[in-house]
Amino acid sequence: MTLLLTGATVLDGLGNDPVRGGAVRIEDDRIGAVHDRGPVGDADVLDLGGLTLLPGLIDAHVHIGHSSETRAVLNMELSVAERAADIFRTLRQTLDAGFTAVRDCGGIDHGVLRTVGRGLVPGPRIWASASPLVQGGGHGHLGSPFLPPDATFHFRVRGLTAVGRISDGCDEVRKAARECFRQGASFLKMAVTGGVVSLSDSLDDTQFTVEEIAAAVAEAHARHTYVTVHAHNVAGVRNAVGAGVECVEHGTGIDEATAAMMAERGVSLVPTLAIAKVLEENFDQHGLPEQIRCRVGDTLQGMTDALLAARAAGVPIGSGSDLIGPNQNRRGLEIALKARVLGAREAIMSATSVNARIMRVADRIGSVESGKLADLIAVDFDPLAEPELFDDPDRVVLVVKGGRIVKDTRK
Incomplete structure (x- = not known):
């Protein structure tokens, strides 16, 4: 199958200047040529005049498995069928918003990856950590304190969701990591400090020893x-x-010295401004315990300051929304918020080519280049002039994943 996209202004995701009236040729699931119409032949031609064409967006910090109201899950008020339906709805919303790839940082089992990969439900490409590694009583240990610490969490569903895997000591960390890979993990996620959505720690706490992390x-x-x-x-x-x-x-909290240490060792940063903003504005809609409200506090400013320190040191800055709950329809808010700090061009790069490098998949996705997977979106606004409109999924009018049109609302 050959698809020819013509007439759009093309942003390649690499930071180059936009090309007006560009053409992108898709051969099967790959980008065959850029800015070269070639012979039309039997190609299906899509006229994208007046639109801007970009690489499919990437959210490098999602929690697809946490797509239901948190309190309802913890209290066993939802069936497995309802939780699965919430997850599948979130996958569809994510794709419709223009995010053709995500990195799930804890919450889904390999069953969801297989379901999307087989095309049984629509969704983005997924790279997942399965269960995050957490220490007893640390961030991600959501079990009731009235249950024994080694009790299996009653809200884990094999084949669907994954929750924090308690691992205290180096031997337990090794065993937990190996089980994550058995669950289908393509990388590991670990909580090394307290968190906002935590019940028994504070943001100032450190968790895991250096030896355990190693x-x-x-x-x-x-x-x-x-x-x-x-x-x-x-x-x-x-x-x-x-x-x-x-x-x-x-x-x-990342400061100048810490940012320099990260840059020296090639460590990237994925700030998550969107979740801080959403919790600040709509805390009651997430079904979280009331004692968490005060933790939201100034994390938005704290992450912004860290972002600036990291950028000055040359640390790669990625993009992640960290949204949780049943209303994960504002992933583009992360780009909008980053644009206020970094400018629109860098914010877009963070959600495309930079995220792809962080995730070690830049050879496949993240930019409009010949040979890459044909994951592309078209929007009906100028992203460099109005990046705040990424926060409106309806402004993404065309989504192509693997050379196939999965959304088309062009007028």
Whole structure:
């Protein structure tokens, strides 16, 4: 199948100047040529005049498995069927919003990856960590304190969802990491500080020792992959960077010296501004315990300051929304918020080519280049002039995944 997209202004995701009236030729599931119409022949021609064509967007920090109201899940108020339906709805919403790839940082089992991969439900390409590694009583240990610490979480559903895997000590970390890979993980996620959505820690706490983090890194390297860490304070970030991780999520509190350490060791940062903004505006809609409200606090400003410090040091800045709950329809807000800090061009790159590099898949996705997978979107606005409109999924009027049109609302 050959598809020829013509007439659009093309942004390649690499930071180059837009090309007006560009043409992108798709051969089967790959981009065959860029800015070269070639013979039309039997190609299906789509006139995208007046639109802007970009690489499919990438959200490098999602929690697809947490697509239901948190309190309802913890209280066993939802059936497995309802939770599955919520997950499949979120997958469809994510794709419709122009995100053709995601990195799930904890919450889904390989059953969901297989379901999407087989085309049984629509959704983006997924790279997942399966169960995040968490220490007893740390961020991600959501079990009731009235249950024994080794009790299997009653809200885990094999084949569908994955929850924090408790691992205390290097041997348990190794065992947990290996089980994550058995669940279909393509990288490891570890919580090395307290978190916002936590019940028994604070943002200032550090979690896991350097030796425990290094054990996870060793297991990841044995599988030719990497570890990324949830971190909300400098001490936790420094522990993780010293242990050999490749990426930091959130990064609240990163200062100039820590950013320099990250840059020296090739560590990336994925700030998650969107979830802080959404919780700040609509906390009651997420079904979270009331004691978490005060934790949201100034994390948005803290991540913004960290982002600026990291950027100045030359740290690669990715893009992740970290949305949770049943209304994960504002992934583009992350790009809009980053554009206020970095400018529209860098914000778009963070959600395309930079994310692809962080995820080690830049040879496949993240830019409009010949040979890449044909994951493309068209929007009905100028992304460089109005990046805030990424926050409106309806402004994404065409989505192509693997050379197939999966959304087309062009007028």
